Amino acid sequence: YTAAADQFIAGPTNAEVSEADRSRVFHSWSAQGALNPLPIAGGSGCMLWDFDGKQYLDFSSQLVNVTIGYQHPKVVAAIQRQADKLTTIAPAQANETRAKAAELITDIAPEGFNKVFFTNGGADAVENAIRMARLFTGRDKVISRYRSYHGNTGAAIVATGDWRRIPNEFARSHVHVFGPYLYRSEFWATSEREECERALHHLERVIQAEGPESIAAILLETIPGTAGIMPPPPGYLSGARQIADRYGILLILDEVMAGFGRTGEWLALDAYDVRPDLITFAKGVNSGYVPLGGVIISDPIAHHFDERVFPGGLTYSGHPLATASAIATIEAMREEKIVENAARIGADVIGPRLQEIAATREVVGDVRGKGVFWAIELVTNRDTKEPLGAPEMGKLKAGLLERGLLPFISDNRIHVVPPAIITADEAGRGLDIIDETLAAHRP
């Protein structure tokens, strides 16, 4: 990485970039006075570097996004080729790049999903999936989980179930349920099976109490991501499907974070015996090289809009630079067997090593995940499971950065979510840094 890094070192310094950023950029999800964003000058593969030449192994994938790593040459070239040809086109026009991206995406989806509605990212994918479900069923309410994240726009932020939820005008038609999460079971369950059965019972009771005829959709992240990476127990998603069918409710699976290779499957749902009605995606579809998301639509819902107008779409939906990058990303993932790599690294390197770390570091309460999608849950006391507080998490983050690892920290968890191209050596190096940092941690 050194040659590429040199080129950036010749530019501005960290201090100059930080100062310019602080003076003009208003940051998301932040109190503006307390900002200290990490300056990043460039990247390659799983590595990033700052303007002073310090390198970081990226264990965050930039909000769990950059599956194929930084500056993949085939994807960069595809964006450049498309930029030479046509840099923008409105959603109403037909364009071969958009059609090809839709074809590759539906090829990945289960049988009977043949249409893609493109959006600019994950939140508007969720917005539009909810809108489709409401128009299709003629019903209003949506059920989603506490401990979920679905995006930061109108209906998506209301659907979100963790502390980020912001009540707004959509809130009245939204209901939350507890999903399965054995480590902090809301159901006094002591096994995955019990947790699953009770979570499904709870889901059905809430539907009955709310009035099944008022509910359009159950919206679930296939594996909740930002809220804690909790792979569902066997039977939960298929059980939710059965309950949905019993009451004429649609099932939307949100694959924005878990989809496109992250779990070691093309779609996270491939590992479960479940068939949703709508699938939302973004992030991994093109590693976020250009903003892109969408909804993969099952045939009955797509046909519902054959004679009816679907009232949705934004100026940039299905942007040619974005869809060109999606084609190149999916092709590169196939050719380079990146999804298989994610599965192997998860099973052979990350999973076993995290179990070892959990066994030796008292501060670790739980580890869970698959592929390149893992969470380490940190606690002050293993019996009470008291979450490690924000100041302690801040110190751990500083320790990880100091040692050259860029982490994804969410509440009391370190999420181990590197690019899916990561090698066993790189993954081992990052896990060594995490272990060393946890070992140095003093309460």
Ligand code: PLP
């Ligand atoms: N859905 C899920 C499961 C997500 O993880 C996210 C973002 O992290 C979103 C939706 C929102 O995506 P975006 O930030 O692209 O709008």
